Amino acid sequence: MRIVLVGPPGAGKGTQAQFIASHLAIPRISTGDIFRYNVTTGTELGRKAREFMERGDLVPDAVTVAMVRARLAEEDAQEGFLLDGFPRNVPQAETLKKLLAEDWDTRLNVVLELVVETDEVVRRLSGRRTCRRCERVWHVLYDPPARTGVCDDCGGELFQRDDDSEDTIRHRIEVYNEQTAPLVSFYADEGTLIGIDATGPVEEITSRALAALRPFVRLPFTTFHQNDGGSSSVSLLPTPEL
Numbered sequence: 420m421r422i423v424l425v426g427p428p429g430a431g432k433g434t435q436a437q438f439i440a441s442h443l444a445i446p447r448i449s450t451g452d453i454f455r456y457n458v459t460t461g462t463e464l465g466r467k468a469r470e471f472m473e474r475g476d477l478v479p480d481a482v483t484v485a486m487v488r489a490r491l492a493e494e495d496a497q498e499g500f501l502l503d504g505f506p507r508n509v510p511q512a513e514t515l516k517k518l519l520a521e522d523w524d525t526r527l528n529v530v531l532e533l534v535v536e537t538d539e540v541v542r543r544l545s546g547r548r549t550c551r552r553c554e555r556v557w558h559v560l561y562d563p564p565a566r567t568g569v570c571d572d573c574g575g576e577l578f579q580r581d582d583d584s585e586d587t588i589r590h591r592i593e594v595y596n597e598q599t600a601p602l603v604s605f606y607a608d609e610g611t612l613i614g615i616d617a618t619g620p621v622e623e624i625t626s627r628a629l630a631a632l633r634p635f636v637r638l639p640f641t642t643f644h645q646n647d648g649g650s651s652s653v654s655l656l657p658t659p660e661l
């Protein structure tokens with residue numbers, strides 16, 4: 420099962436990527452992790468990437484693609500993977516398609532989009548407050564401290580980081596939409612795109628994602644618990660891989 424996960428900042432993509440990948444028993448491959456691995460272990464690609472980063476330049480697509488390709492070639496990714504953070508644009512999507520066809524004679528099964536409205540993302544991210552002393556992150560709505568503006572853990576003062584200000588968040592979402600809208604259309608045209616509502620409790624979103632992925636999943640895979648009020652265990656039925 421080869422999946423790409425897309426979603427705006429604040430959609431909970433990292434968390435969902437972990438849950439979905441572990442339910443489906445496939446590795447979660449994030450570009451962030453690949454970068455850190457290559458840079459810290461000092462691979463040739465990591466050294467190349469570092470040169471660009473140290474100059475303050477963007478790492479070119481060719482370097483990113485080479486890192487992703489090397490990761491996909493590893494043993495644990497041969498039965499499937501969930502990609503998180505790649506591809507970011509249409510040229511990368513085209514490269515990935517070519518790569519899978521040429522190196523593995525295969526293709527993506529599905530692209531899962533976490534859909535969250537901009538106002539909801541702003542509400543989530545702009546409510547974050549960070550402790551000046553211990554750096555714990557609170558949320559004014561979802562995880563408030565007992566006393567407004569004061570950290571429960573250490574008594575430190577809470578503040579809003581610049582990254583969490585409404586203007587910054589709206590700008591990040593705009594940039595994301597500009598980059599990703601064409602990517603989403605690309606996959607919609609290919610017929611591989613499915614979107615799920617990514618609002619509500621984390622477990623509900625995971626259930627929704629797994630339910631949406633079910634038609635694409637083939638055995639053998641783990642069973643999962645569906646959170647539809649009850650806690651029935653649902654086995655995944657064998658369906659042909661698309």
Ligand SMILES: [Zn+2]
Pocket residue numbers: 550551552553554555570571572573574575
């Ligand atoms: Zn604190």
